[in-house]
């Protein structure tokens with residue numbers, strides 16, 4: 001659910017620092033990329049090793065560990081991150097940030113950050129109620145920092161009152177809300193196909209391809225995150241469907257054809273990211289074909305051309321095709337737009353490093369009927385999915401202005 005998001009956690013020296021181990025492990029389970037920076041005081045409460053293991057990234061504490069190379073990487077990360085969360089935020093760290101002091105890695109990183117910064121104050125109730133602290137928090141709020149409300153109750157110091165660090169699940173909720181996408185697809189019905197179809201030869205064997213479904217699943221995830229109601233027609237894939245998405249599982253091109261045609265009319269956007277077999281065995285043997293002397297000929301026939309049929313039936317729908325090619329990508333992609341009556345095609349050269357089947361990243365170019373093209377750099381498949389939806393959004397808004 002947080003796949004593709006970079007969360008930078010700053011840990012300062014409060015007793016609640018131990019809760020950050022749980023927070024980091026929850027964020028990892030949601031597939032976020034997590035980086036941790038700690039103050040020196042924080043390392044008295046929880047070891048950098050624990051957080052490095054749980055985040056699967058090195059934890060930075062010192063700015064001048066290697067005196068020839070200050071830790072620039074974390075400063076860069078503070079600009080790239082989707083969110084910087086300081087948790088727990090001590091009275092000291094809050095005071096420093098509010099007054100522009102940058103005398104260690106964490107505070108320097110916050111000073112250099114161009115991204116959203118949230119602070120989760122956690123301290124003794126009297127420290128929390130101290131007017132200096134409250135004034136510092138107000139100053140930070142007025143400067144656009146997010147300040148999380150601490151919980152009330154029994155505190156580690158023995159006092160009772162406000163000052164508790166919110167529980168890790170509450171911190172995760174805040175992070176999700178903070179980094180979640182704009183709901184610009186609210187009310188839009190999106191059908192996505194994904195995975196590689198299987199065309200049976202006999203009860204044991206089939207013809208398939210190398211598609212893993214990652215690109216289609218990423219599109220379904222991005223569309224759902226942006227508020228669309230999503231139907232994912234999935235050929236076999238070893239992936240967990242994104243939450244909130246209706247999944248129709250199919251096996252062969254014939255099954256996929258049936259599922260897509262059944263739902264086509266009720267959709268606003270159809271994105272065909274599946275790798276559908278073009279041919280299938282003409283006969284499916286009832287029993288396992290036994291090994292024999294000599295070769296074996298299997299006669300193949302064409303499968304239904306789902307994309308072509310969608311193009312013929314298209315009314316108000318935005319129809320998006322995918323083209324995975326190993327040569328002449330642009331030529332084939334442009335030809336396919338006209339043949340299939342598409343609104344756009346997402347083409348990739350699967351022979352390139354970092355593109356195509358099974359990889360975490362993709363490098364795509366989007367072609368339009370008029371000849372316009374949009375090239376995208378190598379990105380995670382989820383980021384490609386968001387980019388594709390940005391383009392779909394533009395077509396949708398143009399279509400909505402046209403008389404039907």
Ligand SMILES: Cc1cc2nc3c(=O)[nH]c(=O)nc-3n(C[C@H](O)[C@H](O)[C@H](O)COP(=O)(O)O)c2cc1C
Pocket residue numbers: 011012013014015016039040041042089090091092093122123124127
């Ligand atoms: C046992 C113990 C617990 C502490 N807990 C907190 C705390 O919860 N919140 C806080 O603001 N300071 C707490 N402090 C004080 C900070 O550790 C101290 O102000 C330190 O200078 C903070 O450094 P930092 O902001 O660079 O991490 C605690 C100190 C000790 C010894």
